[in-house]
Amino acid sequence: MASVTIDKVQKSFGEQVVLHDIELQIADGEFVVFVGPSGCGKSTLLRLIAGLETNNAGSISIDGQIVDNIAPSKRGVSMVFQSYALYPHMTVFNNMAFGLKQAGTPRAEIKKRVSHAADVLGLTSLLKRSPRALSGGQRQRVAIGRAIVREPRVFLFDEPLSNLDAALRNQTRLEIMRLHQRLGTTMIYVTHDQIEAMTLADRIVVLKDGRIEQSGSPQTLYHEPANLFVASFIGSPTMNFFKLTDLPDLVNRHTQSLKENTIIGVRPEHLSVTPDSRKGVTGNLELTENLGEYTLAHLITEQGTHFTAKVGRNSSDASTDMTKSLSFTVDDNNVHWFDPDSGLRLR
Amino acid sequence: MNELQKKNLSNNLLTVTAWVCACLMFFPIFWMVLTSFKTELQAIAVPPKLVFKPTLENFFLIQERTSYTRYAWSSIVTSVGGTLLAMLIAIPAAYAMAFHPGRQTKGILLWMLSTKMLPAVGVLMPVYLICQKFGLLDTKIALVVIFALINLPIIMMMLFNYFREIPGEILEAARMDGATVGREVTQIVMPLSRGGIASTVLLSIVLLWNESFWSLNLTSSDAGTLVALVASFSSPEGLFWAKVSAVSTLACAPIVVLGWLTQKQLVQGLSFGAIK
Numbered sequence: 032m033a034s035v036t037i038d039k040v041q042k043s044f045g046e047q048v049v050l051h052d053i054e055l056q057i058a059d060g061e062f063v064v065f066v067g068p069s070g071c072g073k074s075t076l077l078r079l080i081a082g083l084e085t086n087n088a089g090s091i092s093i094d095g096q097i098v099d100n101i102a103p104s105k106r107g108v109s110m111v112f113q114s115y116a117l118y119p120h121m122t123v124f125n126n127m128a129f130g131l132k133q134a135g136t137p138r139a140e141i142k143k144r145v146s147h148a149a150d151v152l153g154l155t156s157l158l159k160r161s162p163r164a165l166s167g168g169q170r171q172r173v174a175i176g177r178a179i180v181r182e183p184r185v186f187l188f189d190e191p192l193s194n195l196d197a198a199l200r201n202q203t204r205l206e207i208m209r210l211h212q213r214l215g216t217t218m219i220y221v222t223h224d225q226i227e228a229m230t231l232a233d234r235i236v237v238l239k240d241g242r243i244e245q246s247g248s249p250q251t252l253y254h255e256p257a258n259l260f261v262a263s264f265i266g267s268p269t270m271n272f273f274k275l276t277d278l279p280d281l282v283n284r285h286t287q288s289l290k291e292n293t294i295i296g297v298r299p300e301h302l303s304v305t306p307d308s309r310k311g312v313t314g315n316l317e318l319t320e321n322l323g324e325y326t327l328a329h330l331i332t333e334q335g336t337h338f339t340a341k342v343g344r345n346s347s348d349a350s351t352d353m354t355k356s357l358s359f360t361v362d363d364n365n366v367h368w369f370d371p372d373s374g375l376r377l378r
Numbered sequence: 379m380n381e382l383q384k385k386n387l388s389n390n391l392l393t394v395t396a397w398v399c400a401c402l403m404f405f406p407i408f409w410m411v412l413t414s415f416k417t418e419l420q421a422i423a424v425p426p427k428l429v430f431k432p433t434l435e436n437f438f439l440i441q442e443r444t445s446y447t448r449y450a451w452s453s454i455v456t457s458v459g460g461t462l463l464a465m466l467i468a469i470p471a472a473y474a475m476a477f478h479p480g481r482q483t484k485g486i487l488l489w490m491l492s493t494k495m496l497p498a499v500g501v502l503m504p505v506y507l508i509c510q511k512f513g514l515l516d517t518k519i520a521l522v523v524i525f526a527l528i529n530l531p532i533i534m535m536m537l538f539n540y541f542r543e544i545p546g547e548i549l550e551a552a553r554m555d556g557a558t559v560g561r562e563v564t565q566i567v568m569p570l571s572r573g574g575i576a577s578t579v580l581l582s583i584v585l586l587w588n589e590s591f592w593s594l595n596l597t598s599s600d601a602g603t604l605v606a607l608v609a610s611f612s613s614p615e616g617l618f619w620a621k622v623s624a625v626s627t628l629a630c631a632p633i634v635v636l637g638w639l640t641q642k643q644l645v646q647g648l649s650f651g652a653i654k
């Protein structure tokens with residue numbers, strides 16, 4: 032178990048700067064998830080920690096020891112790759128044992144550790160198979176098993192579930208959660224998937240263009256996004272952004288002075304249907320998506336702002352008539368104000 | 379004629395063409411083997427005889443006059459030795475180029491290949507003199523080294539292409555697992571491209587078996603290969619067709635058998651892995 036400190040780390044490929052002065056403290060036993068749009072540098076940051084890339088400036092420490100010049104295998108980290116990267120010519124057992132063999136671990140000890148990991152992951156009956164003869168989910172578990180047997184100080188995952196189908200993804204996600212609970216090892220996890228990020232993370236780090244936009248607990252990111260980017264990135268469906276003129280009533284109630292173009296953010300789940308069209312925001316219905324539990328209404332205001340609302344979650348709007356136009360009240364406590372120039376959240 | 383018939387016809391035409399080409403290419407070999415079982419008189423008979431009583435006399439004569447086995451041994455040693463020596467250099471080099479490429483990697487590969495386009499005779503003098511100086515004329519060592527060098531570019535190119543098909547993440551996983559570079563090559567890269575390596579080795583052996591320029595110029599009786607043996611029959615003996623055919627048949631036989639046994643790998647090698 033170990034803490035990880037990333038101190039002003041910079042990385043470029045040729046001319047292209049991929050990571051700018053990244054500063055990040057990861058506590059012992061923490062589960063940290065990196066999210067961000069494609070190409071923002073998540074994998075690169077993970078690979079720097081793994082030692083598969085070298086940083087151009089700054090330093091990375093694991094447990095207080097600077098590891099910049101230490102080989103990947105000596106850092107005490109294990110990585111699970113998106114493509115699993117199993118050794119196709121070795122049996123499941125040998126895939127898991129390979130790392131231990133390289134380290135010169137005695138045979139009996141290898142056997143013990145591999146059987147234990149196989150037991151935990153339900154792979155015992157597959158130990159003699161080759162990876163080719165496994166399903167995607169089983170391969171993924173072998174990859175996780177290979178990471179476990181080395182008993183690393185830090186686990187690194189690069190989009191480990193993205194090649195699995197939805198059901199298997201949920202199941203494996205739970206397995207990873209259980210693993211973290213049981214081992215208590217520091218884990219760093221890269222994903223595109225909101226739900227993975229929100230459910231797994233103690234802390235989410237949102238990256239964009241090689242910079243950290245915000246780092247905080249899932250609750251913090253959801254309730255107090257630092258800026259427009261984070262606000263729009265976290266949450267599904269994404270937050271609605273209104274102009275002041277879309278919500279005159281709300282703006283009148285607001286006491287502080289506001290810039291003319293201030294942006295108001297309201298999540299779809301914080302809009303409640305009201306019969307009274309003067310109070311909140313009214314929109315013409317464009318589309319509805321019925322998701323069973325609730326209905327997603329896509330609307331457009333008089334001013335031409337598109338927005339989305341979750342309708343039908345509580346019994347009061349169960350009888351909502353999904354006709355041409357709908358009005359919503361806005362929950363004052365769940366309104367976010369964003370500076371139009373910097374994009375920063377004002378309050 | 380409808381579309382389907384047209385398509386069938388053109389397919390048939392293609393098949394016929396392929397057969398004709400194959401026969402044309404095979405005919406000289408067939409004729410050589412046939413002639414090797416004739417007497418000298420039958421061999422030059424006009425019109426040529428297709429039906430005759432086969433004789434093994436030519437083969438016995440060859441074994442009497444020269445030592446086929448010694449030449450064959452020389453061919454085996456030089457083609458296999460040259461191939462192995464080249465592989466020894468090419469595997470690490472191709473590994474470096476495939477998995478740790480630099481800015482010049484592509485250029486270097488192309489440059490290596492381009493040396494194959496120069497006429498070998500251009501460096502005959504210096505190579506000959508070097509061999510002479512070191513007392514390596516007519517030795518297998520000289521041939522092994524030169525064979526390794528002349529096949530190195532093509533072997534490197536092939537291995538490079540095969541190695542690049544291995545996903546980089548597998549090697550990274552091995553690196554994270556603590557594999558040294560040596561183990562990465564021997565335990566991951568080589569087993570994963572063993573088909574490609576086998577094709578490369580076979581192709582190289584075939585090419586070297588048939589190599590004539592250097593074996594004729596640098597060897598005579600001591601380290602002479604089967605190619606040299608055939609050549610020694612054709613020049614001073616003039617028109618002894620049956621014997622030349624017999625010795626050629628003997629020279630080709632081992633490699634044809636090898637090629638036959640390893641057809642699949644060899645075709646893959648010859649097409650540089652394009653056919654899977």
Ligand SMILES: Nc1ncnc2c1ncn2[C@@H]1O[C@H](COP(=O)(O)OP(=O)(O)OP(=O)(O)O)[C@@H](O)[C@H]1O
Nearest residue numbers: 044047049067068069070071072073074075076223
């Ligand atoms: N080896 C490399 N050489 C050159 N550029 C690279 C290399 N690896 C990554 N990059 C570039 O660095 C940037 C960040 O890449 P990275 O793989 O870290 O993104 P990512 O956030 O993981 O994206 P994704 O979500 O698509 O996996 C990209 O613009 C990519 O093109």
Ligand SMILES: [Mg+2]
Nearest residue numbers: 073074075189
């Ligand atoms: Mg990535």
